[in-house]
Amino acid sequence: MTTTSAKLLKLALPLIKNHGFTRETLSLSALSLPTPLANPLPDASVTALFGPGDDACRTLVHAWLDDARRRMKEEAIEKMGMGDVLKARLKSNEPVLEHLPEAFALLASSPLLPLPLLPVDPAPIIRHAAQVSNQACWIAHSDSSWYTRRATISAIYLAAELHQLTSPKTAPEFLDSLLENAEHAGKALDETALFASYVWKSWRGIVRSSGVLV
Amino acid sequence: MQVTRSIPRKLSACRLIHNHHILRSSGPAGRTTSFGFRTVPEESKESLVKGVFDSVASKYDLMNDASSLGVHRLWKDSFVDTLKPGRKGPLRCIDVAGGTGDIALRILDHARENYADRETTVDIVDINAQMLKEGFMRFKKTMYHNTPQVSFHEANAQELTASQFKNDSYDLYTIAFGIRNCTSVPAVLSEAYRVLKPGATFACLEFSKVNNSLLSTLYDQYSFTVIPLLGTILAGDRNSYQYLVESIRKFPSQPDFAQMIRDAGFSTGGDFDGGAWTELWGGIASIHTGVKI
Numbered sequence: 001m002t003t004t005s006a007k008l009l010k011l012a013l014p015l016i017k018n019h020g021f022t023r024e025t026l027s028l029s030a031l032s033l034p035t036p037l038a039n040p041l042p043d044a045s046v047t048a049l050f051g052p053g054d055d056a057c058r059t060l061v062h063a064w065l066d067d068a069r070r071r072m073k074e075e076a077i078e079k080m081g082m083g084d085v086l087k088a089r090l091k092s093n094e095p096v097l098e099h100l101p102e103a104f105a106l107l108a109s110s111p112l113l114p115l116p117l118l119p120v121d122p123a124p125i126i127r128h129a130a131q132v133s134n135q136a137c138w139i140a141h142s143d144s145s146w147y148t149r150r151a152t153i154s155a156i157y158l159a160a161e162l163h164q165l166t167s168p169k170t171a172p173e174f175l176d177s178l179l180e181n182a183e184h185a186g187k188a189l190d191e192t193a194l195f196a197s198y199v200w201k202s203w204r205g206i207v208r209s210s211g212v213l214v
Numbered sequence: 215m216q217v218t219r220s221i222p223r224k225l226s227a228c229r230l231i232h233n234h235h236i237l238r239s240s241g242p243a244g245r246t247t248s249f250g251f252r253t254v255p256e257e258s259k260e261s262l263v264k265g266v267f268d269s270v271a272s273k274y275d276l277m278n279d280a281s282s283l284g285v286h287r288l289w290k291d292s293f294v295d296t297l298k299p300g301r302k303g304p305l306r307c308i309d310v311a312g313g314t315g316d317i318a319l320r321i322l323d324h325a326r327e328n329y330a331d332r333e334t335t336v337d338i339v340d341i342n343a344q345m346l347k348e349g350f351m352r353f354k355k356t357m358y359h360n361t362p363q364v365s366f367h368e369a370n371a372q373e374l375t376a377s378q379f380k381n382d383s384y385d386l387y388t389i390a391f392g393i394r395n396c397t398s399v400p401a402v403l404s405e406a407y408r409v410l411k412p413g414a415t416f417a418c419l420e421f422s423k424v425n426n427s428l429l430s431t432l433y434d435q436y437s438f439t440v441i442p443l444l445g446t447i448l449a450g451d452r453n454s455y456q457y458l459v460e461s462i463r464k465f466p467s468q469p470d471f472a473q474m475i476r477d478a479g480f481s482t483g484g485d486f487d488g489g490a491w492t493e494l495w496g497g498i499a500s501i502h503t504g505v506k507i
Contacts, residue, residue, distance in 0.1 A: 002476065002481050002482055002483070002484070003481075004481035004505075004507050005481060005482075005483060005484075008507075030507065033507070037412050037413045037507070038412070038413075039413060040413075041413050041505070042302060042305075042385060042386075042413060042414065042415065043298055043301050043302045044297045044298060044299070044386060044415040044417070044503075045413055045415045045505040047296065047297070047298070047415075047503070048415050048417070048482070048483065048503035048505050049481060049482070049483055050483065051483070051488060051489075052296060055488070
């Protein structure tokens with residue numbers, strides 16, 4: 001990606017709140033350049049810079065996720081616990097919360113999938129959770145016990161993020177309860193499988209209901 | 215529909231050329247460039263290329279069909295479909311080295327059939343009058359004949375006349391299987407950048423490098439044996455088709471051409487298939503795009 005493309009992607013991030021993870025958002029980003037264009041980028045130019053169809057939207061989703069992880073690190077304060085780190089990450093979802101189901105549906109509906117045999121690809125969402133988990137472990141390094149339980153953190157974070165989509169206000173408490181239970185139970189592997197199953201079934205429902213696959 | 219000869223043909227600077235990239239060098243004998251696998255003086259390439267296209271003009275599409283087994287039509291369809299002209303409203307397009315009109319016709323058909331757009335226009339530019347004549351005849355069979363939607367211009371892609379092709383005036387610049395025949399690719403790209411509006415798109419469909427070694431070997435065998443033979447049989451002109459094959463091999467690789475597009479001032483996607491370019495059939499051809507920002 002060239003410097004200009006990266007710059008446009010960055011300028012598109014604040015527009016997501018109002019315009020979603022869409023080609024329109026990318027198109028409008030050109031109006032925010034230091035020397036703004038007179039009109040939004042034409043559709044063919046959005047394709048040229050960010051890919052055709054939903055590929056451009058996926059590029060924007062990935063850029064937003066990358067930026068959210070970067071902000072986790074930038075906004076971290078000394079001696080943050082795992083719960084605080086993950087809650088801060090959940091908080092960064094709030095401005096675009098209404099658009100997140102569509103974003104994750106886009107990630108999970110790669111055009112390369114052999115529809116309808118495999119209508120949903122969980123790998124991008126799992127990768128997203130794993131990256132958040134890695135970043136969180138790096139930030140909350142004082143709590144070294146979590147390093148050995150990254151898979152559990154990934155599953156917990158995914159479950160909390162899922163909860164946030166349906167009940168934003170109770171998501172922090174839900175996250176706390178999951179972390180507490182996981183810590184006390186000492187059955188990380190079992191719980192990872194349990195969480196993964198729960199999360200996967202729920203995400204699949206969200207993706208299907210988003211209409212992306214229609 | 216109008217046909218203009220924007221500049222006297224005796225002024226070579228104003229004539230259109232189909233191709234472009236050539237390895238340029240200068241030395242005691244002056245600047246040279248490639249003409250297929252031959253190295254020729256830069257000033258003679260234009261006339262050599264013109265000779266090729268004068269020779270093949272009347273059977274150009276027939277030979278393209280025979281030599282690509284009809285695949286060039288699919289590539290051109292894919293090229294225009296990628297650009298989706300008319301999707302967000304009418305566009306002012308310029309199709310360079312587009313003498314036979316097949317890209318322009320696809321652009322207008324795509325806009326009309328998909329978006330009920332009858333306002334998109336295409337200026338067809340070619341250095342070769344014979345090719346333009348073929349395109350004009352083709353358009354006479356369509357609904358676009360004698361409408362403002364299409365016009366024909368004999369002009370040089372490297373030196374589009376500023377009075378006729380104004381700065382910042384087009385929404386879309388297309389060039390299909392033409393840029394490799396031009397003497398100076400950078401000059402063509404520079405002119406493309408000049409005439410496009412800020413935010414507008416440059417799109418180039420051109421033969422490129424096949425990365426799979428097995429496919430590359432098969433393709434080479436086919437290109438250097440079958441295509442010139444077909445040229446002899448169907449058009450009675452082996453040399454012109456031998457040149458066409460050789461010029462394909464001399465064209466820069468996908469990353470090199472993407473860099474040339476950036477050097478002209480365009481922004482592109484990343485240097486990978488699906489980014490700055492999209493490969494067709496394993497890289498036999500590629501669609502390169504850039505945006506003027």
